Amino acid sequence: MINILVRYWPELWSGLLSTLGSSLLALVGSLILGTLFAFMEISSHRWVKFIGRVYVEVFRNIPLLVVTMFFYVVIPMFIAKVNGFTAGTIGLTIYxxxxxxxxxxAGIEAVDTGQMEAARSTGLTYTQAMVQIIFPQAIKITIPPLGNQFINLVKNSSVLAFVAGFDLMYxxxxxxxxxxxxxxTYLAVGLMYLILTLPLSYFMRYLEKRLA
Amino acid sequence: MSMIEFHNVEKYFGDFHALKNINLTIDKGEVVVIIGPSGSGKSTLLRSINGLNTISSGKLVINNFDIADKKTNMNKIRRDVGMVFQHFNLYANKSVLENITLGPRLVLKENEEQSKKEAMDLLDLVGLADKAESLPSMLSGGQEQRVAIARSLAMKPQALLFDEPTSALDPEMIGDVLDVMKKVAHEGMTMVVVTHEMGFAQEVANRLIFMADGEVLEDDDTKSFFAHPKEERARQFLSKIINH
Structure with a gap:
C-alpha cells in the first residue's frame, strides 16, 4: 500500500485536492441553498411553501448519481459545455x-413557539424575530445533524468519478x-478520505461544544 | 376612554367554538381579571387582543384601531399592548439585559445607552438588577417571569396582558411576581389578567370577568362579584378555587 501511495502520489494528491475543492464549493452552496429552501418550506405563502416542498422532495428522493448524470448531460444540451467537475459539484450541491x-x-421548528410569540408581542417583525431569536437557537440545534450532512457530502463527492471529475475516487x-x-489502492484511497472527513468531524464536535 | 372593545367577536378553531359572541369594553387604567375553568376561552380572548390569534368574525378595536382592518399595523398595536406569558418565553439566546433592550432598540429605535439605562431601571423595579448579565436558563421561574414583565414594560405599553402569569411557578415564587404586578397596577397601567390568584384579584382588580364555554357569563366590579356572584356556575367555580 505504501508503494502505491508513494508511486502514484501526484495522481492521488491531485484527486484529493479535487475532492476537497468540490466538497468545499458544494458545502457552501448547499448550506446557502438549503437554508433558503428551509425558509421557503416554513413560509406562510402557500406557493412559496409548495415550491420549497417540491424541491426538497424531488432532490432528496432521487439517487445522487442520477441527479449528477442529469446535470452532466442536460446542461451541455441547453446552456454550456461543462466538465465533470462542475456538473458533479452542481449535482452534489443540489442533492x-x-x-x-x-x-x-427541523431546527427552526424545534425552537419553542413561545419564543416567536414573545418576540412578535413586543412588536418585532417576523424577520427581526427570525434573525435575532429563532435562527440563532435553531443553528445550535442543527449543528450535529448538519455535521452528518457535511460528512456525507465529502463522501458523496466520489460521485465525480462517474462523470470524469478527476476526484480522489476517479x-x-x-x-x-x-x-x-x-x-x-482502495485502502489508500479510503485513508485519504479519512484525512478529509476526520478533521471535519472533530471541527463539528468542537462547534457543538462551543455553541452549547 | 375605552382602550379595548370587543363587538360580537366569534372565534373558531376548526369546529371548536372558542369564543361565542363576546361583547366587552375595557377602559384605560382598568385592571380586569378574567377567571374561568380551563378551556373556557380566557387565553384565546387575551391572545386575540395581541393578534396572536385572529378572530373569526365580529370587530375588535384596540386604541381605536380595528385589528381586522388590513390597514391597521399590527406591530404598532403590539408595541402598545404588551403580553406576559404563562411560560415566560424569555429569549433563550439573550442575556436578561438583552431580553429587555431588544424591543426598545429594534422597534422604538432607542440607542444602546438609553435602552440599557431604562432596562436597568426596570430591573431595579422588579428587584433583579444583579441578574442583568445572566442567561434566562440561570434564573428561577419567578425571576424569569419578573424579567418578562420588565421586558414588556420596556416598550412603554399602554396596556399589559397577563396570561396565567403565576400558573407555572412554584408556590414560594408567586408572591414576588404578584408584588411586581401590583406595583405596575398602582402606576395606573391598563391590565387584563387571566389568573386564579383571587387574593390579587380582590386587592388590585377593578373588575372581574367570569368565562365558561367561550362565553362571558359574568362581568362585574370586583367587590360585588365576590360578595354575591349572580351566576350559579360562577358561584360554584369561586367556591372551588377559594376553598381548596
Missing part, C-alpha cells in the same frame, strides 16, 4: 441542499486499473 433544508427546517480507479492491485 445535499435538499437534506440540509430538511435539517434546518484517480483511485485509474491507479487500480493500472496496477491491478485493487485492495491496496
Amino acid at each position: 445535499t441542499s435538499a437534506f440540509i433544508a430538511e435539517t434546518v427546517r 484517480q483511485g480507479n485509474v491507479v487500480a486499473a493500472t496496477t491491478f492491485n485493487t485492495s491496496d
Whole structure:
C-alpha cells in the first residue's frame, strides 16, 4: 500500500485536492441553498411553501448519481459545455441542499413557539424575530445533524468519478486499473478520505461544544 | 376612554367554538381579571387582543384601531399592548439585559445607552438588577417571569396582558411576581389578567370577568362579584378555587 501511495502520489494528491475543492464549493452552496429552501418550506405563502416542498422532495428522493448524470448531460444540451467537475459539484450541491433544508427546517421548528410569540408581542417583525431569536437557537440545534450532512457530502463527492471529475475516487480507479492491485489502492484511497472527513468531524464536535 | 372593545367577536378553531359572541369594553387604567375553568376561552380572548390569534368574525378595536382592518399595523398595536406569558418565553439566546433592550432598540429605535439605562431601571423595579448579565436558563421561574414583565414594560405599553402569569411557578415564587404586578397596577397601567390568584384579584382588580364555554357569563366590579356572584356556575367555580 505504501508503494502505491508513494508511486502514484501526484495522481492521488491531485484527486484529493479535487475532492476537497468540490466538497468545499458544494458545502457552501448547499448550506446557502438549503437554508433558503428551509425558509421557503416554513413560509406562510402557500406557493412559496409548495415550491420549497417540491424541491426538497424531488432532490432528496432521487439517487445522487442520477441527479449528477442529469446535470452532466442536460446542461451541455441547453446552456454550456461543462466538465465533470462542475456538473458533479452542481449535482452534489443540489442533492445535499435538499437534506440540509430538511435539517434546518427541523431546527427552526424545534425552537419553542413561545419564543416567536414573545418576540412578535413586543412588536418585532417576523424577520427581526427570525434573525435575532429563532435562527440563532435553531443553528445550535442543527449543528450535529448538519455535521452528518457535511460528512456525507465529502463522501458523496466520489460521485465525480462517474462523470470524469478527476476526484480522489476517479484517480483511485485509474491507479487500480493500472496496477491491478485493487485492495491496496482502495485502502489508500479510503485513508485519504479519512484525512478529509476526520478533521471535519472533530471541527463539528468542537462547534457543538462551543455553541452549547 | 375605552382602550379595548370587543363587538360580537366569534372565534373558531376548526369546529371548536372558542369564543361565542363576546361583547366587552375595557377602559384605560382598568385592571380586569378574567377567571374561568380551563378551556373556557380566557387565553384565546387575551391572545386575540395581541393578534396572536385572529378572530373569526365580529370587530375588535384596540386604541381605536380595528385589528381586522388590513390597514391597521399590527406591530404598532403590539408595541402598545404588551403580553406576559404563562411560560415566560424569555429569549433563550439573550442575556436578561438583552431580553429587555431588544424591543426598545429594534422597534422604538432607542440607542444602546438609553435602552440599557431604562432596562436597568426596570430591573431595579422588579428587584433583579444583579441578574442583568445572566442567561434566562440561570434564573428561577419567578425571576424569569419578573424579567418578562420588565421586558414588556420596556416598550412603554399602554396596556399589559397577563396570561396565567403565576400558573407555572412554584408556590414560594408567586408572591414576588404578584408584588411586581401590583406595583405596575398602582402606576395606573391598563391590565387584563387571566389568573386564579383571587387574593390579587380582590386587592388590585377593578373588575372581574367570569368565562365558561367561550362565553362571558359574568362581568362585574370586583367587590360585588365576590360578595354575591349572580351566576350559579360562577358561584360554584369561586367556591372551588377559594376553598381548596
